[in-house]
Amino acid sequence: MDYLAPITIEEAVGALASTSDSRVFAGATDLIPQIRSGRPEPGLLVDLKRIDRLTAVTEGDTSWTIGAAAPTSGLTENIAFSRQFPGLSEAAGLIGSDQIQNRSSLGGNLCNASPAADSVPAMIVNGARAIIATPDGTRTITVDQVATAPGHTSLEPGEFIVEFEVDKPPARTGDAYLRMTPRTEMDIAVVGAGARITLDADGNCTEARIALGAVAPTVRRVTDAEAALIGHPITDDTLSAVAAAASAACDPIDDKRGTIAYRKQVAGVLAKRVVKLAAERAAGTATENGAH
Amino acid sequence: MSRTHINCTINGDETDFLSESGGSLLNALRDDVGLMGVKEGCGTGDCGACSVLMDDRITCACLIFAPEVEGRTIVTIEGLANADELHPLQQCFLEGAALQCGICTPGFLLAAKALLDKNPDPTETEVRYALAGNLCRCTGYDKIIRAVLDAAEGIRASATSGDAA
Ligand SMILES: Cc1cc2nc3c(=O)[nH]c(=O)nc-3n(C[C@H](O)[C@H](O)[C@H](O)COP(=O)(O)OP(=O)(O)OC[C@H]3O[C@@H](n4cnc5c(N)ncnc54)[C@H](O)[C@@H]3O)c2cc1C
Ligand code: FES
Ligand code: FES
Numbered sequence: 001m002d003y004l005a006p007i008t009i010e011e012a013v014g015a016l017a018s019t020s021d022s023r024v025f026a027g028a029t030d031l032i033p034q035i036r037s038g039r040p041e042p043g044l045l046v047d048l049k050r051i052d053r054l055t056a057v058t059e060g061d062t063s064w065t066i067g068a069a070a071p072t073s074g075l076t077e078n079i080a081f082s083r084q085f086p087g088l089s090e091a092a093g094l095i096g097s098d099q100i101q102n103r104s105s106l107g108g109n110l111c112n113a114s115p116a117a118d119s120v121p122a123m124i125v126n127g128a129r130a131i132i133a134t135p136d137g138t139r140t141i142t143v144d145q146v147a148t149a150p151g152h153t154s155l156e157p158g159e160f161i162v163e164f165e166v167d168k169p170p171a172r173t174g175d176a177y178l179r180m181t182p183r184t185e186m187d188i189a190v191v192g193a194g195a196r197i198t199l200d201a202d203g204n205c206t207e208a209r210i211a212l213g214a215v216a217p218t219v220r221r222v223t224d225a226e227a228a229l230i231g232h233p234i235t236d237d238t239l240s241a242v243a244a245a246a247s248a249a250c251d252p253i254d255d256k257r258g259t260i261a262y263r264k265q266v267a268g269v270l271a272k273r274v275v276k277l278a279a280e281r282a283a284g285t286a287t288e289n290g291a292h
Numbered sequence: 293m294s295r296t297h298i299n300c301t302i303n304g305d306e307t308d309f310l311s312e313s314g315g316s317l318l319n320a321l322r323d324d325v326g327l328m329g330v331k332e333g334c335g336t337g338d339c340g341a342c343s344v345l346m347d348d349r350i351t352c353a354c355l356i357f358a359p360e361v362e363g364r365t366i367v368t369i370e371g372l373a374n375a376d377e378l379h380p381l382q383q384c385f386l387e388g389a390a391l392q393c394g395i396c397t398p399g400f401l402l403a404a405k406a407l408l409d410k411n412p413d414p415t416e417t418e419v420r421y422a423l424a425g426n427l428c429r430c431t432g433y434d435k436i437i438r439a440v441l442d443a444a445e446g447i448r449a450s451a452t453s454g455d456a457a
Binding site for chain 2: 002003005028032033036037041045047049071073096097099100102103
């Protein structure tokens with residue numbers, strides 16, 4: 001394997017165009033274990049971390065821009081970001097140990113295209129957009145358009161994600177992400193659930209986004225659960241409707257981490273809890289963080 | 293496999309070495325630089341035996357490609373003691389019997405150093421989370437956690453007595 005660390009986006013695009021056998025990477029926390037387990041080695045490794053834009057995290061007037069290769073510890077340690085996006089910050093903070101967090105990126109988490117990637121439901125409920133470098137300049141798509149199947153993305157060969165943009169939330173809005181794992185740390189989600197809830201002054205839900213991870217080949221929005229909330233306060237009845245819709249939306253696999261029936265049930269329970277937490281944050285009554 | 297010439301700072305010394313461009317920092321440190329304190333447990337980021345500090349951040353050397361460290365600053369276990377004087381963490385691990393076979397110890401010490409440099413007064417829970425990326429097959433963890441808390445206390449005490457002096 002040859003190694004190249006370009007310092008501009010153009011240089012990276014050029015390197016990727018020079019061979020069909022190249023691979024971009026950020027933290028390599030997915031890439032190296034995959035190569036070690038026998039996946040084919042690329043001929044050329046393109047390290048994205050020396051390109052300034054790829055590792056920058058910046059707050060604008062109305063949105064945040066997060067470099068696709070920025071280590072997730074830079075998000076969890078960013079107090080302003082974590083205050084505005086507690087759910088996204090918590091989701092990023094669940095990825096592996098401190099050793100992993102100092103390397104793992106949102107771009108890698110998304111483009112590895114694991115159905116269980118923790119940051120992805122949280123990015124999707126926040127409406128995050130991916131800015132993609134192509135040989136003809138950049139194009140922008142929403143994060144839910146990136147992963148197409150386990151291990152596959154909609155990016156063309158030679159393309160890579162430069163950064164993510166996420167708009168600041170409207171007033172009375174809260175996000176949250178919860179996951180279920182057998183161990184508290186260093187484990188892969190059996191189910192992950194993200195939510196972003198907006199309430200009006202009377203406590204009725206005006207906007208809801210709910211997404212589930214690890215229960216289908218890609219992260220899944222649960223529009224039926226969202227519809228069950230709109231126009232209603234967050235009560236036991238609406239939460240039961242959310243749980244039922246979340247369980248029904250699952251199309252999970254049976255594996256050593258959980259059976260189909262178990263994942264469906266847990267998806268319902270987590271969806272309910274994550275909506276409740278996001279709504280408490282929206283109302284300003286949340287007392288504790290949902291996750292570590 | 294092509295070899296790359298790499299310049300970086302290791303344990304305070306400017307160092308250069310030749311390494312396989314697709315090889316890991318772990319192999320480079322052991323085979324090309326000759327620092328054997330960094331250990332391989334799993335090679336996949338799960339055990340933390342290969343932990344080193346890169347630009348003051350704890351990382352797994354098994355998950356870093358060697359050429360990535362060009363221009364960076366690396367600290368391995370060999371750089372923790374101050375000449376013959378052990379670091380307080382090393383002293384507390386010895387006194388508290390926080391090691392048996394010792395394979396995991398360099399990684400635990402560096403992960404603990406990264407924690408205490410950021411947070412000199414961690415709770416037991418904070419220590420446990422900060423060390424979640426390090427596995428030990430021998431000690432059962434309690435002695436390790438205790439040793440880190442003892443070292444933190446010692447470092448804080450000597451900092452305040454130093455201030456008073
Ligand atoms: C011990 C351990 C624990 C882990 N725990 C978790 C966990 O709890 N939750 C979780 O979700 N994940 C976990 N992971 C998986 C991994 O750490 C994450 O998916 C991480 O976010 C990947 O980011 P990376 O920068 O290291 O990706 P890399 O390994 O650098 O890249 C991953 C893939 O994405 C591609 N890629 C990277 N950046 C880009 C880009 N900008 N544009 C296009 N393609 C790109 C690469 O080509 C590669 O195919 C764990 C991994 C380890 C080793
Ligand atoms: S050898 Fe690197 S984490 Fe186990
Ligand atoms: S002392 Fe043997 S693995 Fe920790």
